[in-house]
Amino acid sequence: MSAPSLNVLQYALIGGAAFRRPEELLAGLTWAEATRAVPGLPYTLADLLFHLAVTGRASLDLASGRAQAWPEHLSVWPDAPLTEADFAAVLAELQTALPEAQLLAQDPSSRAREVLTDLAAHAAYHWGQVALLRRLHGTLPQPV
Template sequence: MNVLQYALAGGAAFRTPDALLAGLTHAEATRSVPGLPYTLAEVLAHLQVTQRASLNLASGRAESWPDGLDVWPTLTTPAQLDAALLDLRAGLAEAQALAADPSTRARDVLTDLAAHSAYHWGQVALIRRLHGTLPHGPQA
């Protein structure tokens, strides 16, 4: 596994998305934290939609970022959260595959995606810690 693949999937310097999401419920995902402007569901929806748009660019399925893309959609139902998490996990696998031997364009897009995602996965960890539900496991 190369550095870009580790940066996309976690595990080298920080917890993996699967570890961060272990045991997450819809009730927790939609619970607010006093003083924070977003819920876990909102951060996860943002991660999912930006990851999907980035993968479309990296893979060549799209030539540019979609006009009018809502990068902060709302997940209000358990089914919407489940669908977003399923797509996030599928997207992580796709990103890893693209990062194995990326074109120059894919490398640039995936590097940006890795940095953007790391920031938001950190928010997921912080919110789960504030909820008292951050799963125990390896930490950096």
């Protein structure tokens, strides 16, 4: 049986067409690497992934109708350094959110399409930063 075809929005959310898939970019990422600072940058990989997870969840809640508005006072960057347990929760959220986004993009309402398109552009920007930081650390996995 062949795999179902994906639409452009689904590809934009999960990668694989114009940019690397998030699971490829995260392959082999360790806690030590995720928290390693890069001189001149105000964030670590862990901080970027936290940002992706928080903004992704808020966007998916809007797209799915679980929320009617962006949460007031949402901290989209960590207020303090993440613990290893916090980081594990961030990775788990990202693993949950990506398939959810793909499913929502399968046949979205006009509201969901608008929110998911914004999420796709925002996420692509930050996944590019993840790739760059991993390259700077010398740990960017080879394309699959």
